[in-house]
Amino acid sequence: MAEFKKAESTLEWFDQRLGVTNLYKVMMSEYWIPKKINFLWAMGVILVMLFKILLISGIFLLMYYKPDVNLAFDSVNYTIMQEVGYGWLMRHIHAVGASVVFLIIYIHMFTGIYYGSYKKGREMIWISGMLLFVLFSAEGFSGYMLPWGQMSYWAAYVITEIFGGIPFIGDELVVWIRGNFYVSDATLTRFFMLHVLLIPLAILGAIAFHFYALRFPHVNNEDGEFFDFDEEAEKYLAGNKKESKVVPFWPVFLSKDFMVLGFFMIFFFYLVFYHYSFAMDAINFDKADGLKTPAHIYPEWYFLWSYEVLRGFFFDIAGISGKDLGLIAFAIANGIFLVFPWLDRSPLVKPANQRPYFKYWFWLLIADLIVLTIYGKLPPTGVNAWVGFFSSMTFLILFALLPVITKMEAKKVGGE
Amino acid sequence: MTNESRRGFIGKAFGAVAGVGAVASLVAMKKTWDPLPSVMSAGFTTVDVSSLAENKLEIVVWRGKPIFLLKYSAAMKPTEGRNVKVGDHYFSVMIGLCTHLGCIPAYNGEKFKCACHGGEFTSDGVNIFGPPPRPLDIPPFKIDGTTLVLGEEGEEYKKMTAKA
Numbered sequence: 001m002a003e004f005k006k007a008e009s010t011l012e013w014f015d016q017r018l019g020v021t022n023l024y025k026v027m028m029s030e031y032w033i034p035k036k037i038n039f040l041w042a043m044g045v046i047l048v049m050l051f052k053i054l055l056i057s058g059i060f061l062l063m064y065y066k067p068d069v070n071l072a073f074d075s076v077n078y079t080i081m082q083e084v085g086y087g088w089l090m091r092h093i094h095a096v097g098a099s100v101v102f103l104i105i106y107i108h109m110f111t112g113i114y115y116g117s118y119k120k121g122r123e124m125i126w127i128s129g130m131l132l133f134v135l136f137s138a139e140g141f142s143g144y145m146l147p148w149g150q151m152s153y154w155a156a157y158v159i160t161e162i163f164g165g166i167p168f169i170g171d172e173l174v175v176w177i178r179g180n181f182y183v184s185d186a187t188l189t190r191f192f193m194l195h196v197l198l199i200p201l202a203i204l205g206a207i208a209f210h211f212y213a214l215r216f217p218h219v220n221n222e223d224g225e226f227f228d229f230d231e232e233a234e235k236y237l238a239g240n241k242k243e244s245k246v247v248p249f250w251p252v253f254l255s256k257d258f259m260v261l262g263f264f265m266i267f268f269f270y271l272v273f274y275h276y277s278f279a280m281d282a283i284n285f286d287k288a289d290g291l292k293t294p295a296h297i298y299p300e301w302y303f304l305w306s307y308e309v310l311r312g313f314f315f316d317i318a319g320i321s322g323k324d325l326g327l328i329a330f331a332i333a334n335g336i337f338l339v340f341p342w343l344d345r346s347p348l349v350k351p352a353n354q355r356p357y358f359k360y361w362f363w364l365l366i367a368d369l370i371v372l373t374i375y376g377k378l379p380p381t382g383v384n385a386w387v388g389f390f391s392s393m394t395f396l397i398l399f400a401l402l403p404v405i406t407k408m409e410a411k412k413v414g415g416e
Numbered sequence: 417m418t419n420e421s422r423r424g425f426i427g428k429a430f431g432a433v434a435g436v437g438a439v440a441s442l443v444a445m446k447k448t449w450d451p452l453p454s455v456m457s458a459g460f461t462t463v464d465v466s467s468l469a470e471n472k473l474e475i476v477v478w479r480g481k482p483i484f485l486l487k488y489s490a491a492m493k494p495t496e497g498r499n500v501k502v503g504d505h506y507f508s509v510m511i512g513l514c515t516h517l518g519c520i521p522a523y524n525g526e527k528f529k530c531a532c533h534g535g536e537f538t539s540d541g542v543n544i545f546g547p548p549p550r551p552l553d554i555p556p557f558k559i560d561g562t563t564l565v566l567g568e569e570g571e572e573y574k575k576m577t578a579k580a
Contacts, residue, residue: 175451176450177449181455182480184480186455291475295531297519313547314534323515323548326547379534
């Protein structure tokens with residue numbers, strides 16, 4: 001055993017046993033963040049806060065929720081909403097939080113794309129982030145099933161049915177995932193398990209991984225400038241705080257972050273108290289009925305763009321059925337962002353507005369995603385179906401063009 | 417040398433034990449996710465079709481799926497391979513799930529319309545518009561006088577599927 005001197009203070013006592021001073025330095029006071037950043041760099045901390053809010057409100061909902069097809073609907077809509085003190089608040093916080101978490105994830109993600117924070121050493125940050133996006137999507141989907149309303153049921157039906165498109169094993173796979181020929185009690189209980197245990201555990205692990213992946217390449221800055229963090233940190237510690245390009249995570253960075261977080265929390269609770277209904281679809285207040293499809297099925301707003309890509313192909317092309325084309329496009333749409341660092345062939349790490357071709361690509365993508373989102377909610381008839389088709393095609397073409405235009409950009413920049 | 421080969425042997429032996437254990441656990445976990453035997457052996461649904469009204473859609477449930485039963489009136493033209501004669505009348509017997517993504521189409525007295533993604537089918541279930549890749553599926557059935565037994569492959573069913 002190592003030699004222990006009698007501790008002079010409580011801090012020293014803990015220091016001897018857990019190395020708390022060192023831990024504090026590594027994690028907080030000597031974890032360096034670039035100075036030249038803006039409020040968009042606060043999204044990560046907001047996401048941590050939202051995850052905490054979802055976890056805590058979820059724990060309280062779990063006390064009364066009953067994962068059983070006969071009891072689930074009433075345990076949510078009667079017990080939690082009407083009997084439990086402030087149960088309605090916990091539910092609204094959980095529902096609005098689940099919706100807003102995607103808004104912030106998208107802002108976080110497109111901030112990364114805009115500033116080029118996914119390449120030249122930052123690939124693993126990007127990949128771990130996309131892993132978190134996939135996990136949050138699965139968490140959102142499994143949670144949406146739990147109130148056992150009509151939208152819960154039919155969303156579960158349509159999404160599990162998608163796996164039927166996988167060649168050869170599709171039909172058996174759907175039955176296996178559901179635990180029955182149709183969405184039933186077995187489906188509800190297993191997705192309940194996924195929602196409250198397995199996926200949250202995976203999310204916690206992925207968050208730790210995401211943070212760890214930041215440690216070596218460090219946080220990007222507004223100019224995409226590369227500099228020696230150790231050198232800048234030395235300057236800061238020597239007292240040249242003005243000259244140094246970095247600030248410590250705590251207290252300098254976080255104090256400003258908390259400012260943004262404060263504004264966000266006011267916005268969040270404004271939604272929770274006054275505008276929660278956008279996260280509580282009216283159709284989901286009808287109990288699940290496997291024999292009555294609602295007139296119009298649509299996912300929550302954050303899945304609309306990929307849903308529109310799925311149903312955008314409503315006719316056969318070159319002998320491939322519209323259904324298969326939609327599934328292929330849907331698979332591409334969900335997987336393409338994962339390989340983003342390798343589709344961008346330009347060495348430039350700069351904000352999009354300083355990149356000659358990428359700036360047009362970036363804003364076209366945003367515009368296309370907005371169109372997809374709007375039309376994903378509308379009934380797919382007449383002109384809407386064609387808008388869906390062309391905007392889905394635009395999405396695919398944009399990503400097919402990305403390596404080409406970034407290669408051209410690399411040439412142009414190299415020639416300057 | 418001997419030490420290293422011993423360590424190597426121990427490593428390989430542990431690898432073998434862990435490999436067998438990993439495969440066995442995966443099998444056990446897969447089996448735990450499997451549908452229960454009581455679910456798999458779900459029974460048969462029997463319907464007496466003689467009392468159904470003409471051109472009015474009747475929906476029965478078979479293995480959690482809605483089954484469309486449509487009795488044709490004399491004015492409606494049956495299609496070979498899609499309609500079956502029971503007694504004096506032709507019938508459509510189909511799984512009432514859109515072949516696109518499984519929503520339940522509604523019947524308007526003329527054709528089936530799917531609200532989810534706009535697919536349309538004729539009264540005998542042939543897809544005529546939208547994303548559905550194929551006609552509505554026909555469930556295995558057997559005819560016993562004027563009763564229809566769903567879940568068993570009868571002669572009429574085999575004849576129909578052979579033609580389609």
